Amino acid sequence: MALMKAIEYAQATPEVRAVYDEIMRTRNTDWINNFWKVLANDPALLRRIWENVRQVMAPGALDPLVKEMVYVAVSATNGCEYCTFSHTAGARSKGMSDAMFTELMAVVGLANETNRLANGLRIEVDPQFLPR
Amino acid sequence: MALMKAIEYAQATPEVRAVYDEIMRTRNTDWINNFWKVLANDPALLRRIWENVRQVMAPGALDPLVKEMVYVAVSATNGCEYCTFSHTAGARSKGMSDAMFTELMAVVGLANETNRLANGLRIEVDPQFLPR
Amino acid sequence: MALMKAIEYAQATPEVRAVYDEIMRTRNTDWINNFWKVLANDPALLRRIWENVRQVMAPGALDPLVKEMVYVAVSATNGCEYCTFSHTAGARSKGMSDAMFTELMAVVGLANETNRLANGLRIEVDPQFLPR
Amino acid sequence: MALMKAIEYAQATPEVRAVYDEIMRTRNTDWINNFWKVLANDPALLRRIWENVRQVMAPGALDPLVKEMVYVAVSATNGCEYCTFSHTAGARSKGMSDAMFTELMAVVGLANETNRLANGLRIEVDPQFLPR
Amino acid sequence: MALMKAIEYAQATPEVRAVYDEIMRTRNTDWINNFWKVLANDPALLRRIWENVRQVMAPGALDPLVKEMVYVAVSATNGCEYCTFSHTAGARSKGMSDAMFTELMAVVGLANETNRLANGLRIEVDPQFLPR
Amino acid sequence: MALMKAIEYAQATPEVRAVYDEIMRTRNTDWINNFWKVLANDPALLRRIWENVRQVMAPGALDPLVKEMVYVAVSATNGCEYCTFSHTAGARSKGMSDAMFTELMAVVGLANETNRLANGLRIEVDPQFLPR
Numbered sequence: 001m002a003l004m005k006a007i008e009y010a011q012a013t014p015e016v017r018a019v020y021d022e023i024m025r026t027r028n029t030d031w032i033n034n035f036w037k038v039l040a041n042d043p044a045l046l047r048r049i050w051e052n053v054r055q056v057m058a059p060g061a062l063d064p065l066v067k068e069m070v071y072v073a074v075s076a077t078n079g080c081e082y083c084t085f086s087h088t089a090g091a092r093s094k095g096m097s098d099a100m101f102t103e104l105m106a107v108v109g110l111a112n113e114t115n116r117l118a119n120g121l122r123i124e125v126d127p128q129f130l131p132r
Numbered sequence: 133m134a135l136m137k138a139i140e141y142a143q144a145t146p147e148v149r150a151v152y153d154e155i156m157r158t159r160n161t162d163w164i165n166n167f168w169k170v171l172a173n174d175p176a177l178l179r180r181i182w183e184n185v186r187q188v189m190a191p192g193a194l195d196p197l198v199k200e201m202v203y204v205a206v207s208a209t210n211g212c213e214y215c216t217f218s219h220t221a222g223a224r225s226k227g228m229s230d231a232m233f234t235e236l237m238a239v240v241g242l243a244n245e246t247n248r249l250a251n252g253l254r255i256e257v258d259p260q261f262l263p264r
Numbered sequence: 265m266a267l268m269k270a271i272e273y274a275q276a277t278p279e280v281r282a283v284y285d286e287i288m289r290t291r292n293t294d295w296i297n298n299f300w301k302v303l304a305n306d307p308a309l310l311r312r313i314w315e316n317v318r319q320v321m322a323p324g325a326l327d328p329l330v331k332e333m334v335y336v337a338v339s340a341t342n343g344c345e346y347c348t349f350s351h352t353a354g355a356r357s358k359g360m361s362d363a364m365f366t367e368l369m370a371v372v373g374l375a376n377e378t379n380r381l382a383n384g385l386r387i388e389v390d391p392q393f394l395p396r
Numbered sequence: 397m398a399l400m401k402a403i404e405y406a407q408a409t410p411e412v413r414a415v416y417d418e419i420m421r422t423r424n425t426d427w428i429n430n431f432w433k434v435l436a437n438d439p440a441l442l443r444r445i446w447e448n449v450r451q452v453m454a455p456g457a458l459d460p461l462v463k464e465m466v467y468v469a470v471s472a473t474n475g476c477e478y479c480t481f482s483h484t485a486g487a488r489s490k491g492m493s494d495a496m497f498t499e500l501m502a503v504v505g506l507a508n509e510t511n512r513l514a515n516g517l518r519i520e521v522d523p524q525f526l527p528r
Numbered sequence: 529m530a531l532m533k534a535i536e537y538a539q540a541t542p543e544v545r546a547v548y549d550e551i552m553r554t555r556n557t558d559w560i561n562n563f564w565k566v567l568a569n570d571p572a573l574l575r576r577i578w579e580n581v582r583q584v585m586a587p588g589a590l591d592p593l594v595k596e597m598v599y600v601a602v603s604a605t606n607g608c609e610y611c612t613f614s615h616t617a618g619a620r621s622k623g624m625s626d627a628m629f630t631e632l633m634a635v636v637g638l639a640n641e642t643n644r645l646a647n648g649l650r651i652e653v654d655p656q657f658l659p660r
Numbered sequence: 661m662a663l664m665k666a667i668e669y670a671q672a673t674p675e676v677r678a679v680y681d682e683i684m685r686t687r688n689t690d691w692i693n694n695f696w697k698v699l700a701n702d703p704a705l706l707r708r709i710w711e712n713v714r715q716v717m718a719p720g721a722l723d724p725l726v727k728e729m730v731y732v733a734v735s736a737t738n739g740c741e742y743c744t745f746s747h748t749a750g751a752r753s754k755g756m757s758d759a760m761f762t763e764l765m766a767v768v769g770l771a772n773e774t775n776r777l778a779n780g781l782r783i784e785v786d787p788q789f790l791p792r
Binding site for chain 5: 661691709734779786
Binding site: 072073075076077079081084085105108109110112113114115116117119120121122 | 732733735736737739741744745765768769770772773774775776777779780781782
């Protein structure tokens with residue numbers, strides 16, 4: 001049970017519905033997931049986060065599927081259950097295969113391991129790695 | 133100053149040199165970075181971690197550049213200074229442009245933000261996101 | 265299911281009951297939450313953590329409601345389900361409104377985002393920010 | 397040394413200068429800190445993050461000083477050096493005393509401790525804490 | 529529900545069964561836990577992680593029980609539910625008593641607290657602590 | 661530069677000196693490290709944290725060296741530079757050898773890796789791991 005109630009489309013104000021409509025149009029779906037329905041308790045927060053997601057996740061210098069996999073990598077690192085499920089579904093819908101998913105998890109696991117070896121041994125940055 | 137000394141090639145045992153040689157050959161470089169030189173205090177640890185990195189970061193279902201960017205994303209999320217510098221350099225050498233790097237950071241930042249919104253509001257996973 | 269059983273008041277030793285009584289008196293409630301009932305498996309741990317909570321969360325230079333909201337912010341950042349639920353309830357009982365809660369989450373989300381931008385880009389501390 | 401160069405006002409494009417001007421006007425200062433100067437490598441990122449900070453940190457249901465202290469709490473929890481220095485300076489400028497700062501740190505420390513006791517013992521959420 | 533299905537022994541390929549057999553033989557048990565059954569979707573990942581666990585958790589300079597307790601400490605710090613349950617069970621089977629477990633949690637909690645006091649106050653490392 | 665000044669013995673109040681004296685007596689040393697000298701800005705915080713450290717790190721069900729190594733494991737996981745240096749020095753003084761240190765790091769790295777595999781794949785806890 002979330003800490004605030006989910007606002008359904010039928011109960012939403014026109015301001016909230018406008019964001020819901022944009023989400024469904026942009027994603028070409030006919031439903032709204034709980035993340036947005038809970039944010040809708042604060043329409044300004046809903047609008048602001050949606051604008052951020054829309055801009056950041058749009059095609060750009062990186063492929064949308066790569067962005068979704070980076071999102072999964074961060075969510076797995078932070079242990080966010082909701083985000084892991086939702087962005088894995090997002091990556092699947094953009095073409096992530098089983099082999100890509102397990103390989104992604106392998107990279108995430110290894111990075112978390114070597115991050116701690118570097119931090120625990122307090123290894124110094126090589127001058128060669130500094131930007132010129 | 134790292135918590136253990138860096139083992140230079142000249143002082144290394146044949147067992148350690150063999151790993152150093154593999155690293156330089158695989159990466160087509162003529163130097164060894166501090167991470168490996170500190171791990172070399174424990175040759176079995178050096179060998180094991182190198183084998184893992186070699187296997188996980190090899191081309192597979194994911195592009196090697198994508199893997200390096202995922203590594204940077206995890207390292208930035210964990211605040212690992214060494215790994216952020218070394219894997220950003222790795223991604224640069226594999227073709228990451230300035231635009232790709234700032235876009236990657238944008239995704240990493242946003243994922244860390246929405247991870248906390250989902251966790252802080254304890255949002256429930258939508259049944260639609262569960263695997264079938 | 266917790267990893268150790270919850271010790272109910274009826275089964276508790278006098279030493280544990282003394283802490284339970286203090287908690288109920290300090291908080292003006294008639295029940296003990298699971299956190300304390302599980303810590304009670306180690307009466308010295310229960311006593312020590314309770315003394316710390318009592319001292320740190322008492323009115324001081326910061327308002328008790330501000331302290332509860334800081335607690336929620338840290339718990340959301342760490343993804344601690346139990347602490348997010350319990351300290352959100354605590355903040356609610358001290359006067360946190362819906363608007364304060366969503367605004368708190370907005371700050372927590374943003375801080376987690378910019379923390380990663382600063383860490384990922386390895387931004388150097390401006391001399392103006394150093395204490396004099 | 398940051399991973400991308402800092403863009404000074406004199407070298408900035410009009411688009412970037414417009415954001416710098418807004419930051420200085422909003423904060424009533426005559427300098428720009430490194431965080432923004434590095435984000436300026438990607439003008440859209442600079443503009444987006446600044447808009448978010450401006451909106452989230454404005455006065456609202458929470459006091460601006462409380463928001464800065466929450467920012468410090470999250471930054472300390474995540475170990476972000478840059479953000480800890482910059483937002484502690486921000487909180488100082490808004491009136492945080494020495495006593496308020498050490499008390500804030502005491503709450504942050506305790507929350508991080510009890511978060512791990514709850515997570516490590518896998519304590520179950522009491523039904524009384526669930527929202528009605 | 530995990531994001532990939534668990535592969536049971538009866539459905540497993542000979543390659544996967546070989547790892548399952550090694551796990552059961554090494555641990556002297558007659559069942560395989562979900563962690564391995566989900567990794568088995570990617571036989572190379574299963575084999576690699578198992579080899580790592582086998583090597584790292586074997587008796588060496590540290591006692592196997594100490595290693596399991598370190599594993600529990602890290603898992604509690606990261607908030608990993610699965611790992612906390614599985615490695616607490618592992619530590620129990622190697623002799624961890626109730627008193628050892630609650631004392632371990634006390635150390636983990638305290639370390640998480642003082643980590644944030646040190647990071648939040650940006651305390652400088654004393655020269656006496658640097659390795660010679 | 662820490663965010664608050666270090667309070668030297670010569671400038672300390674009797675209340676602070678009493679804690680410094682206890683620390684030096686308990687640890688059989690003639691100097692005080694920066695952590696305590698910065699906490700001394702808030703004598704109640706200094707006293708409270710010292711009492712906690714003294715109690716938790718005393719011999720008990722776990723060996724003091726094991727406790728110091730658990731402290732190092734948590735500090736490496738959290739990326740706390742100060743705590744990693746200070747508790748590694750503490751563990752060294754209690755007998756941690758080079759081989760024990762690198763083996764400890766191997767366990768910490770592996771635990772961080774498998775924590776993310778379990779969290780990223782959302783693996784379900786086996787009923788066999790639940791306490792009876």
